[in-house]
Amino acid sequence: MSAQIGITEAQIDMLGVAESFCREKxxxxxxxxxxxxxxxxxxxxxxxMGDLGWLAIxxxxxxxxxxxxxxxxxxVAEQLGRYMLTTPFSSTTIAAQALIMGGADSLKSEILPLxxxxxxxxxxxxxxxxxxxxxxxxTEAVRDGKDYRLNGKKTFVMDLLASNWVIISxxxxxxxxxFCVTTASIPRENIRRETLVDETKRGYELTMDGLIVxxxxxxxxxxxxxxxxxxxxVANLLGAAELTGGxxxxxxxxxxxxxxxxxxxxxxxxxxxxxxxTVDAFVDYQKSRSLLYAAAFSFAxxxxxxxxxxxxxxxxxxxxxxxxxxxxxxxxxxxxxYDCDAQLYRRRAIFNASQxxxxxxxxxxxxxxxx
Amino acid sequence: xxxxxxxxxxxxxxxxxxxTPADPDFMLPLTFMExxxxxxxxxxxxxxxxxxxxxxxxxxxxxxxxxxxLTQAHQDAATAAMRKHNAPIMFNTIGLGWAGPLxxxxxxxxxxxxxxxxxxxxxxxxxxxxxxxxHGSDLGNAQLKAVRDGDEYVLNGSKIWTTHGHYAKYMILxxxxxxxxxxxxxxxxxxxxxxxxxxxxxxxxxxxxxxHGFTQTFFTDARIPADGLMGKEGHGxxxxxxxxxxxxxxxxxxxxxxxxxxxxxxxxxxxxxxxxRGGKPVLDDPVIREQLVDFxxxxxxxxxxxxxAKLPPLNQDCPQAIPLMSKLIMTEYMREINQxxxxxxxxxxxxxxxxxxxxxxxxxxRGYLNAFSATIGGGxxxxxxxxxxxxxxxxxxxx
Numbered sequence: 060m061s062a063q064i065g066i067t068e069a070q071i072d073m074l075g076v077a078e079s080f081c082r083e084k085x086x087x088x089x090x091x092x093x094x095x096x097x098x099x100x101x102x103x104x105x106x107x108m109g110d111l112g113w114l115a116i117x118x119x120x121x122x123x124x125x126x127x128x129x130x131x132x133x134x135v136a137e138q139l140g141r142y143m144l145t146t147p148f149s150s151t152t153i154a155a156q157a158l159i160m161g162g163a164d165s166l167k168s169e170i171l172p173l174x175x176x177x178x179x180x181x182x183x184x185x186x187x188x189x190x191x192x193x194x195x196x197x198t199e200a201v202r203d204g205k206d207y208r209l210n211g212k213k214t215f216v217m218d219l220l221a222s223n224w225v226i227i228s229x230x231x232x233x234x235x236x237x238f239c240v241t242t243a244s245i246p247r248e249n250i251r252r253e254t255l256v257d258e259t260k261r262g263y264e265l266t267m268d269g270l271i272v273x274x275x276x277x278x279x280x281x282x283x284x285x286x287x288x289x290x291x292x293v294a295n296l297l298g299a300a301e302l303t304g305g306x307x308x309x310x311x312x313x314x315x316x317x318x319x320x321x322x323x324x325x326x327x328x329x330x331x332x333x334x335x336x337t338v339d340a341f342v343d344y345q346k347s348r349s350l351l352y353a354a355a356f357s358f359a360x361x362x363x364x365x366x367x368x369x370x371x372x373x374x375x376x377x378x379x380x381x382x383x384x385x386x387x388x389x390x391x392x393x394x395x396x397y398d399c400d401a402q403l404y405r406r407r408a409i410f411n412a413s414q415x416x417x418x419x420x421x422x423x424x425x426x427x428x429x430x
Numbered sequence: 431x432x433x434x435x436x437x438x439x440x441x442x443x444x445x446x447x448x449x450t451p452a453d454p455d456f457m458l459p460l461t462f463m464e465x466x467x468x469x470x471x472x473x474x475x476x477x478x479x480x481x482x483x484x485x486x487x488x489x490x491x492x493x494x495x496x497x498x499x500l501t502q503a504h505q506d507a508a509t510a511a512m513r514k515h516n517a518p519i520m521f522n523t524i525g526l527g528w529a530g531p532l533x534x535x536x537x538x539x540x541x542x543x544x545x546x547x548x549x550x551x552x553x554x555x556x557x558x559x560x561x562x563x564x565h566g567s568d569l570g571n572a573q574l575k576a577v578r579d580g581d582e583y584v585l586n587g588s589k590i591w592t593t594h595g596h597y598a599k600y601m602i603l604x605x606x607x608x609x610x611x612x613x614x615x616x617x618x619x620x621x622x623x624x625x626x627x628x629x630x631x632x633x634x635x636x637x638x639x640x641x642h643g644f645t646q647t648f649f650t651d652a653r654i655p656a657d658g659l660m661g662k663e664g665h666g667x668x669x670x671x672x673x674x675x676x677x678x679x680x681x682x683x684x685x686x687x688x689x690x691x692x693x694x695x696x697x698x699x700x701x702x703x704x705x706x707r708g709g710k711p712v713l714d715d716p717v718i719r720e721q722l723v724d725f726x727x728x729x730x731x732x733x734x735x736x737x738x739a740k741l742p743p744l745n746q747d748c749p750q751a752i753p754l755m756s757k758l759i760m761t762e763y764m765r766e767i768n769q770x771x772x773x774x775x776x777x778x779x780x781x782x783x784x785x786x787x788x789x790x791x792x793x794x795x796r797g798y799l800n801a802f803s804a805t806i807g808g809g810x811x812x813x814x815x816x817x818x819x820x821x822x823x824x825x826x827x828x829x
Contacts (some may be wrong), residue, residue: 310823331816335819350730
């Protein structure tokens, strides 16, 4: 395994720009304001992100993108996670990557320029079976004249109401097919908002119920397996980035309390029973960040990218889960309340572990790759 | 890497391929703290001299004092070549890694001329006199007394855990020159002290492994030259802290090479492949597999931390974090992976060094027990957590 982190100038620029943007736009009271809104995000901020070209970063220039790579996307996801600035950024990036990897040219040239300009898209792959393996699909597609008829149920369809397109997996004649469907064609009653542990996020259950989709929506059948694999790794890279950024914020939040709260006449941060686990969380976070930037750097490299990404997600899950768990505990009685931000961080960590595999899942995969 | 460094790296690579010695018929120390027999000492001293003479140690130190006069990139390439060929350690660590850089940074011209070359060619072995029997983690409370008398200081007291105490010609010494200072730190001074004067006596300490490795050092009216004082009287604490920064690899300037043989998770993999439970390889056990992957992630993260520490844009939030934590991470990793290696050995984990049926001659047992030298020495892991908490996270002081 090589142990390299390369940085690109564009990546460092993105890191700086994203940090100051997210810090300014997303103070914690704004985050909390969005917990109860229908879409879960501020549409003006989302529009600004589109105007800044953040959705276009890893889209090829021929489709209206900037032509960089996920190396430059990772720092944006990290800062969004750090400031809990929730938008359809991740779901849209994943959907765009799916199209780049597996879409027919006609789909790519129709949709990618619109995504580059800031329109949202998402994917519908998870099913009620709760399996992390994206190949475990029960939704069915059957031919219906020139079209296809879909039947089945999808879960954790993120930001579906905000999206113009949704990429749905279904079994077609014994193998998995992917359809990129216009959300306008889906009846509203087929969509139910799910109650998620992370209240900053919006996920939906999608019941296909005989949904008719045209054959032009079909992604390249030859590329489905590679595309699902790519989606899985992209989602984990972004998930790891969000977790790593969130972990940093969570530790900062805890440290601030340990530096101001007094008991027994002393600042509680001077007690080693609190100080040492906080340092352990910080050590885990630093490892997480190193693994994240290595994964971002080597993402496109055959084999190496997969190992680096799984390591990054496994470590990020471990780091933020521990940091947020201790954050609740170290805030004492306040930590047990809804008002304490520790719960937001803990819920975020639970949610990000729940999507595309937690630490143990990835370590199992790594064992098969490395041992 | 510049073309010149590439060329140097290639030469180093060739040199270590040709000259790295085969394992002798006795066990070599895995760390500089484990030099316990004359045989081991002679072997490592010869090896260090050879590496220095070939130009692969101290390559970045100034030529005028005995260094190679090249760049850190040259030395890093040489160190990488050593590692690649699994060469024995550079054992004169306290000179190469701590005293040497300190002397080059703040020593007088005379100090540099007198000490640097002997550190590099292993002619002069160095030891460190910081801890005392009653003052370990509370180093600032050190009590060994140094009283000025003309051109000399007279030393009385005792130091402990003196690695290489038995072989050393010089010691970096923390001593109390002022009993009435306003606080405990202000009374301390820092000396480059000879070990070969009358009144300094070393007594070997037997370690938990049963081997020898360091001494207790007694000072009874020992007279040392006053020109060994570093900085001024009362500056001892600050200089000791600077020395610890080199020791914990939180500050650069070391001569190069490595002083601890790293455990490669792949070696453990070999163990797990051979060990059987119910006739099946332990490597098939999902719990063992997960633990192995944990170690691989940790090893990779440690290396990547090193790579990231060299990229300032990725460290802006807390530039000193990675350097401050590397000692804690590495030493705890070594302890844990050695312990894990024992757990793979079934009944054979009950053997010890010297037993003919022991796996790898008891290498892992010795490694595990010796690993505590690093989690305790140089500031315990618990003290490291205080330091990281207070310096990197600005948490309130514990003391």
